[in-house]
Structures are given as C-alpha cells and as structure tokens.
Amino acid sequence: MSESNKNGYLLLSRTDEWYQQLSHEELQQLLAANKAWVGQLIAAGRARPGVALARSGATVFGGNKSVVVDGPYAESKEAIGGTLVLDVATLEEAIAIAQACPSLRYDYSAIEIRPISNECPLEACMRAREQQLATA
C-alpha cells in the first residue's frame, strides 16, 4: 500500500449525473468547493489541470471491421466524468487527496485512483514472464 510511484496517480471521477438532483444553491456551493479543491492542488504543484468530459462520445470495438456505437461506454452506469493527474509519490497521498474531494459529500459519487505506469502493461507482462522463466 505504501509503495511509491514517481509517475504519479490518475483520479477518475465516476458519476451518473447525480448532481442533477441537487438544488441550485447546493450545486453552486459544490462547484465553488470543487474549484477551490482543484485550484489548491494545482497551486501546490500536486495536480495538473484536469480534464472534464462531455456526456457524449463513442465506443469503438472489434477487429478489422470495427464497430462504433454512440455515447460513453455502454455498460458503464458510472461513466467517467473527468480526470485529474496527481504529481504525488505515494498511494496514501493520492487517497488523502481523493477523500478531500467535495463531491464525495454526496453518496452517489466515487473516485477511482490508479497509479500511472512508466511502461506499457504488455511490456510489464513480458518482463514478468521472462523473470519467471529465468528463475524456473
């Protein structure tokens, strides 16, 4: 849990437009709080400006004759609403930052935290296999 990662962490906000249920005042307050949260992190050099995603898009899958369907990932009830790259070195720090996200005061909200890798997962998989072979 306390391993460090010099590549940083990616926060993925997972939502299903729960904020539509909020009153005008609640929404206004939450927006200001979220803005302050991100602003503080950026000012402290702990996050880079994030990306908010529109609630539209497409998904491509299949081989040579790839299929395109409209909209965000179809099976996802908790579609990705935005991303934030954190320049922190440990998972604990990333978790602490996520826990301070104002959106979480509403139960419908969740944040996924993923360590950023310095190599393609395929390369990592190959390396693991080679190590296995070497020690076998």
Place this chain on the structure above:
Amino acid sequence: MSTPNNNGYLIIFRSAEWYKGLSPEQMQQVADNWMAWFNRLKDEGKCAGGNPLEREGKIVSGANRVVSDGPFAESKETIGGYFLLTVNTLEEAVSIAKDCPGLPYGVRVEVRPIAPQCPMVDELASKEHLAHA
C-alpha cells in the same frame, strides 16, 4: 456526430487482461505497434500525451470516504490507459481509435469529447435559465 470541439478528445482503452493469452512474439509485436501508433500521432500533432495505468488501484466513495480495493471493472474490463487527442471532430477521433492495435484482441476504445468546463456548470446554467423563464 460531426460537431467540432476545440478542446480535443480523450480516448480510453478498456480491456480485461487480453494480452495474457498471446505468445511473447505476438505481445512484443502489439506493444511495438501501439508505441509506433502513439509516436506517429504525436509527430502528426494529433496527440498531446497519454499514460498507461497499473492494473491495481483504489476506489474512494460516498460521504464516508470509504476506501476499497481495485479499479472499477465492468465485465472484468478496466481502464488500461488513455491518449489525449488534439483533433477537432468526433469523426477524426473515432477514425484514430479504429487504428488501435488492441482492437483485434478485444480492447474497446471509448472516445469522449473534452468539455470546456465541468458539466455541473452547464447544469447550473440551465437551472438558472429555468429560474428566470
């Protein structure tokens, strides 16, 4: 589908650990193709960056800030990485997504327009509009 978007697109790679069934040679080939694709897009000025993600992770949820293990998974598919595309239309972004070397192996590529601002701001604006109607 053809609305231009000056903020670019995020393409997100979703998959189970599809590559575990490949031979070392196949795996090397797909990894090389993926890297070449990424570098070509960067050289062409169509990609501002991207990151692979580790398979593990945590989820923090709800008012109690509960921390649980693992990435979000739908049908065992998790997000493996993403590219930030600087193209202006969904068509261009989708056409780039179609070149993803993982597609023949079951990778799904989600293409999402980047919003100029948090969608909550739009929601707020529409509520204000209603209030003044």
